Amino acid sequence: MFFTSFLNAVPGAVAQGLIWGIMAIGVYITFRILDIADLTVDGSFATGGATAVMLIRAGVTPWLALLCAFLVGMLAGMITGLLHTRLGIPAILAGILTQLGLYSVNLRIMTKANQPVSVDKYSLVVSARYVRDVTIGNPLFVIAVFLIVLIGALYWFFGTERGASLRATGANAHMAAAQGINTRFDTVLGLMLSNGLVALSGALWAQYQGAADVNMGRGAIVIGLAAVIIGEVLFDKLFRNFALKLTGVVIGAVIYYLVLQLVLQLGLNTDDLKLLSAVIVAIFLAVPYLKSRYFAGVKKKGGAVHA
Amino acid sequence: MLKLENICKTFHPGTVNEKTALNGVNLTLEPGDFVTVIGGNGAGKSTMLNAIAGTFKVDAGRVLIDGVDVTGMSEHRRARFLGRVFQDPMMGTAPTMQIEENLALAYRRGQHRTLKWGITKAEREVFREQLRAFDLGLEDRLTSRVGLLSGGQRQALTLLMATLQKPKVLLLDEHTAALDPKTAAKVLELSDAIIAEHKLTTLMVTHNMKDAIAHGNRLIMMNNGQIILDIRGEEKKALTVEMLLEQFARISGSEFASDKALLA
Structure with a gap:
């Protein structure tokens, strides 16, 4: 009885974990690579959801709406980055300020606190409705493919000259500056990339659950950190390669939601x-x-310990 | 090659912690000059190197490197002219990155960072060759994380990183002070060899008077943010620690106030 109901809930929990895994990768970029605890994500996650849902409702193709959400998320990250690097505000406070401001922005985008986007009316990228279907439209399949492409792209980027300079900025800003790296620029770039991914995750999550909500990002940073840490604790010895580390973070998010499902069912x-x-x-x-x-x-x- | 004109720097002006670190420093380095810098604690040695590197903005004066006025240039933009090794072995390398990644970053000093792959096969061979010459066994550990290396190995690596792209000026800021005597001697020997090989214009700060006398073609002594002694050529070759201490007492009117220098 208990097990069947838990097993029934597994596909949903896994899908949720995979989608939030994208957001956890964003947190990994700031927290582990840049060595910054960026609290913007609580706001930018909802911004991504809000942007995507409103665009889809306005008739924009869902895939294009995802791209727009990503760009808007980057903008949010840029604001935090500029507050931090150009105006000297401590990173954690800069993130909190942006996050707070984004709450109003998100309400403006959505015009009210909650906006539905029905899979009946729009051809959404992912939807919870198909999570038990054995079709190509199953969100588990879609997100898995999405993640493979994404992790591949990030693996490539962090292997490039620019990506390496970004890693150096987080690992030792002193050394980076001495080697001619503009650490301020790279910090902003990293925050942009991170929040772009977080917003992308929010955009997918809003579609999956069929609505964007102004509070959907509350506590996102904690979930992201949980995923990063679970992934590291479990796969520290096993996953040395950067792409595998990112995979570990996603698995961490999946485990987080499976455990959550379990304790919820335990009462x-x-x-x-x-x-x-x-x-x-x-x-x-x-x-x-x-x-x-x-x-x-x-x-x-x-x-x-790092990266 | 390097010219400092009347460099002044006061930290925390207008507070109880006000400290005039550089008080009108003038210095001209000819190409190939290898200058050792000595002086007591707080004399302004490291501050002078940091002023050249652009770690902070100077209050007055100009810094020229190879004829280019870099006074208003940010630290990372100046980096293309400079190679730097610091006192703290943790400072010059990225501990979580691989040896070859650190070297590849240094190999691109002064260049725009593009979306090309961060390291090439050919570079790897160059790094291996260069590390082999160091004889520290690092040539077979290119993919090891730098955090696993000893302080001496890190300083040697930082030295290689500083000179991989031939700098206009090499700044060595007490780069052997944190090492045990044997390792310090080895790193100094490597520094000498690299400087001689590439005929690098060098400023080397040291606490050790013997080292200051034994290395380089020129020696300057600092006190209270000024250069108080500048000895070169034959005169420098004839120097002894005693003579230096005597000179210091005569010019500054006080005893040389560094136990570290005396005990060294």
């Missing part, structure tokens, strides 16, 4: 969900620190 009150997420992420963030503090010298890891 957890949905009101307590965010508290549970926050506690879990806090514990996982603390583990590396506590390890280094209390087990220093037992096992030296060098600087291999």
Whole structure:
């Protein structure tokens, strides 16, 4: 009884994990590669959803709407980046400011707090309705293909001269500057790329659930961090290659939603969900620190924690 | 090759922490000059190097590199003229990136970063050859993360990164101070060899008077943000630590205030 209902919920949880996995990759770019905790994502996720839904309702092709969401997300990232690098506002605060401002922007885009987009009326890229279908339109299949292309593109980008300079900026800004890298430019670029992906994820999620909501991004950063950390903890030894690391992050997001589904079915009150997420992420963030503090010298890891 | 005209820099002006770090520094380096820089703590040695590198904006004066006025140029734009090695071995490399990735980044210093692949096969061979000459066993570890290397290996790598693209001026900021004596000697030896091979114009800050005397063709001593002594050629070859200390006491009117320098 319990297992059948859980198994029934698995495809939905996996689809949710895959879509949010894109957003987690965005968080990985800022948190792990740039070494910045960027809180813009809570806003830009909803901005992506809002942009895509309103464009689709206005008759724009859903795929084009996704691209627009990506671009608008980049714009949001650029604002955070400029606040940080040009106006000297600490990154975390710059992100919070943009996020807050985006709440109003998102309401403006949607004109009200919630806007539906029905799969009956529009040919959406993904929809929860087909999550158990064995067709090419199954969102699991669509998102999986999407992710393969995306991870491939990111693998390529971070291997280029520009991508390498971006990684160097996050790894050691001092060294990057000494090697002629414009660290401010690269920081902005990284934030743009990250928030573009987050907005893209929001655009897919809005289509999947058939509506954009002004609160859909609340706590997104925590979910993104959870996915990044679960992916790292589980696949640290296994996944050395950059593309595999990104894959690990996506799997981390899937595991997050599977576990969430499980505890919900075990009777957890949905009101307590965010508290549970926050506690879990806090514990996982603390583990590396506590390890280094209390087990220093037992096992030296060098600087291999990042990227 | 390098010209400093009346460089002044005061940190935290108008506060209780106000500190005049550079007080009218004038210095001209001829091509191929290898100048060692000594002076007590707070004399302005590192600040002078940072002023050249553009880490901060100077209050007054001009910095010219090979005839180009770089005074208003940002740190990353000046980088194309400069090779830099720092005191802290953590500072000059990206620990989470591979040895070859670090070298490839340095190989592109001064160039626009494009969407071409970040490292080529041919470059890899160049890096391997150069590292082999260092004799640190790094030539077979191109894909190791730099975070796994020892301080000495990192400094050697940073030195290679600083000179992979021949810089107009090489800035060595106490780059052996954080190393054990044996490793320090090895890194100094490598520095000497590279500087001689490429005839690099070099400024090397050191706490060690013996090193300052033994290396380079010219020695300058700093005190209170000024250059108080400039010795070159035959005169420098005849220098001893005692003579330097005596000179310092005579010119500055105080004892040389660095235990590190005396004990070295």
